[in-house]
Amino acid sequence: MSDALGTYAKIWRAHLVHTDDAGASLVYIDRHILHTDTSAQAFDGLRLAQRDVRRAEASFAPHADAPTGNPVQAKLLDTLDANAHEYHLARFENDELAEGILQPGMTVCGQRADIGMFGGIGAVCFFTDAAACEHALATQTLHLSAPPVMYIEMAADMAAHSAESLLAQLVQQAGLPALRTHALEIGGTGIAAMDIDARLRLCALLSGISTFGALVAPDEKTIDWLKGKSHAPSGRDWAFACEYWEDLRADENAAYDARITLGSTAARSA
Amino acid sequence: MEKFTAIKGIAAPLPDSRISAETLLPPDALLTLRRAGLGKFLFASKRYGADGREDAAFILNQPAWRKSAILVTGAHFAHDAAGEHLYWALIDFGIRVIISAAFDSAFRAGCFRHGILPLALPEDTTANLMQAAADKKLFTIDLEKQVLSVEGAAPIAFDVPAFERHCLLSGLDSIGLTLEHEDAIADFEKQQRKEMFWLYA
Numbered sequence: 001m002s003d004a005l006g007t008y009a010k011i012w013r014a015h016l017v018h019t020d021d022a023g024a025s026l027v028y029i030d031r032h033i034l035h036t037d038t039s040a041q042a043f044d045g046l047r048l049a050q051r052d053v054r055r056a057e058a059s060f061a062p063h064a065d066a067p068t069g070n071p072v073q074a075k076l077l078d079t080l081d082a083n084a085h086e087y088h089l090a091r092f093e094n095d096e097l098a099e100g101i102l103q104p105g106m107t108v109c110g111q112r113a114d115i116g117m118f119g120g121i122g123a124v125c126f127f128t129d130a131a132a133c134e135h136a137l138a139t140q141t142l143h144l145s146a147p148p149v150m151y152i153e154m155a156a157d158m159a160a161h162s163a164e165s166l167l168a169q170l171v172q173q174a175g176l177p178a179l180r181t182h183a184l185e186i187g188g189t190g191i192a193a194m195d196i197d198a199r200l201r202l203c204a205l206l207s208g209i210s211t212f213g214a215l216v217a218p219d220e221k222t223i224d225w226l227k228g229k230s231h232a233p234s235g236r237d238w239a240f241a242c243e244y245w246e247d248l249r250a251d252e253n254a255a256y257d258a259r260i261t262l263g264s265t266a267a268r269s270a
Numbered sequence: 271m272e273k274f275t276a277i278k279g280i281a282a283p284l285p286d287s288r289i290s291a292e293t294l295l296p297p298d299a300l301l302t303l304r305r306a307g308l309g310k311f312l313f314a315s316k317r318y319g320a321d322g323r324e325d326a327a328f329i330l331n332q333p334a335w336r337k338s339a340i341l342v343t344g345a346h347f348a349h350d351a352a353g354e355h356l357y358w359a360l361i362d363f364g365i366r367v368i369i370s371a372a373f374d375s376a377f378r379a380g381c382f383r384h385g386i387l388p389l390a391l392p393e394d395t396t397a398n399l400m401q402a403a404a405d406k407k408l409f410t411i412d413l414e415k416q417v418l419s420v421e422g423a424a425p426i427a428f429d430v431p432a433f434e435r436h437c438l439l440s441g442l443d444s445i446g447l448t449l450e451h452e453d454a455i456a457d458f459e460k461q462q463r464k465e466m467f468w469l470y471a
Contacts, residue, residue: 017458018451026448028458030469040303041354048306049271051445054455072301079303106469131354131383131444139448141455237468244466 004251007217008149008185011124011248015107017141026141029126031102032059033110034089034133036076042134043083053087054140060101061089098200100232104218104245109136116207120199121225122218122248124183125207147212148257150174150182151250154190155263163202166262167209174260176209182258183212187250190263191216196225218245271385273441277366277411282335283403287344291351295359308355309362334406339364342396342403345372357384367411369418371396382434383444387413389428398423413438 005013017026039061046053053059061084064077084091092101097118102108104122108115112127119125126132126142136142152174158166170179184206191199199216206214216222223242226232233241292315299311316328324331330338341347347370348356357380360368366386371393373381381388389411391399399420403409408421413435418426430438437447448455463470 018454026451026455028455028462041305044303044305049443049445075303129353135445135448138445139452139455140459141448143444143448233468233471237471241466241468 004254006149006151006185006250006254006256007122007187007248008124008183008215009254010250011105011107011122011215012146014105015124024143024145026139027107027126027144028141029109029136030058030106031108032133032136032140033097033102033108033115034059034061034080034084035111035114036062036073036080038111038128038130038133039083040076040079041130042137043079043087045130045134046137049138051138053089053137056088057090058140059087059089059137060092063091063093096231098229100226100229103226103232103241104222105248109133109142112207112213113204116213117200117204119203119207119213119215120196120201121222122216122245124215125213127207127211127213147183148181150178150184150258150260151254151256152184152186152188153259153261154186154188155261156189156193158188158190158263159193163198163205166202167205169262170206170260171209173262174258178258179206179209180211182210184210184214185250185256186214186216188261192219192221196221217249219249271441271443271446274366274385274387274413274438276413277339277387277409279337279339279409280334280406281340281342281367281369281399281403281409282329282338283400284329284341284343284347285400288346288349289343291348291356294348294351295356299359300353300355305355305358306362308359309364312359312363337364340367340369340403340409340411341365342369342399345370346374348377349374351377351380354380354384357381357386360384360386369396369399382437385438385441385443387411387430387438389418391418391426391428395426 012027015028017028019025061080064081102118102123106123107126108118108123109126109128115125128136132142152170203214203216223245294313295311296314299308302308313330317324317331319325329335347368361384367389368381368386369389369391371391373388373390378388402420402423410419413430416428416430418428
């Protein structure tokens with residue numbers, strides 16, 4: 001039995017805090033991106049149970065945007081703003097998530113639409129409801145069972161396809177149920193040829209389908225994309241972070257629970 | 271989460287089967303930001319008339335049952351429950367035990383998660399308990415001994431899985447359970463801070 005691991009499995013393993021007899025695990029969360037819709041109830045739950053936020057500096061609340069004109073939305077924003085002050089949370093402007101707040105190899109939890117795309121730079125994303133949000137705030141972990149992982153090998157001729165076209169082909173080949181129930185790890189020369197924006201778009205789209213999101217291992221393009229961003233590791237930290245990111249590449253012969261190939265094998269060998 | 275000790279009181283009979291989540295909690299309640307206070311929405315469509323006044327005929331508005339912590343219900347109570355609001359409302363209202371002949375697994379799991387004991391008992395037993403509840407008999411539920419006693423009847427033994435029982439008796443919700451591993455979390459952070467220091471910069 002080899003110990004060759006895929007990227008998803010490497011990140012999962014690097015964040016395991018505890019696994020119980022039934023196989024359920026506590027997975028450490030590096031960054032928690034709070035959302036107005038789910039966090040109000042979560043903070044209320046903390047207050048009722050007299051619990052504190054475990055790592056306020058790793059729990060990010062968006063700055064309230066300009067008034068929306070929608071009174072419910074405005075109240076939710078105000079509530080999150082007040083909670084962020086009370087619990088001394090980290091804050092961010094919406095475009096800052098792509099400025100290095102989220103990095104390869106991180107475990108991130110939050111709302112699907114906010115974070116799902118960051119699978120494209122190699123972050124493992126978990127999607128949380130109010131109860132999971134409260135759990136992450138209080139413990140900096142989520143209680144999860146390791147999902148089965150599907151490896152999607154993307155041949156070179158796929159690189160030019162749009163995210164929508166790739167999704168359509170995936171649905172046709174793998175079927176929605178399989179896409180929904182697996183964490184999706186995308187590799188191969190096709191994805192390697194895609195730029196980061198295209199990877200982010202693809203992962204955003206796939207995370208709308210898969211319960212566990214989609215992931216692309218970081219490579220030189222990812223590192224180039226992150227370099228110099230305002231929240232990326234800097235100075236001495238940068239080299240160490242790069243070394244960790246490079247280690248996240250899937251091992252040769254890594255075992256996966258399912259595997260499919262997108263695109264022609266002829267194009268791949270060409 | 272409040273520890274589950276012996277629960278004693280008059281039980282409220284709700285004989286309808288398949289009472290839906292929407293009957294239990296109006297959609298408006300899902301928009302509230304606070305979970306304390308959700309109890310006032312519980313059974314809103316039955317408890318209040320169109321004018322917002324209480325309907326005196328509804329069982330939970332009658333003096334004997336206003337403070338019932340125990341419900342005896344028809345099968346598949348809240349079979350379509352989704353999300354957490356319903357449990358928060360039940361707890362806020364003061365419900366701690368729900369007795370029925372059949373529960374749907376998601377609702378049953380949700381009850382345990384929020385400190386409510388879902389007690390599945392055989393159909394004929396449930397029918398007797400429904401009558402006893404209507405007759406305002408005193409119910410006592412001892413989770414430690416796993417016995418339900420009803421005034422004037424033989425005690426009824428029940429069986430709750432060991433893990434769920436432990437959580438209820440210790441008042442552990444899912445966060446409380448995780449915090450039993452707080453040392454492991456702290457050790458993880460110490461190690462990660464050493465190896466991936468840039469995450470803590």
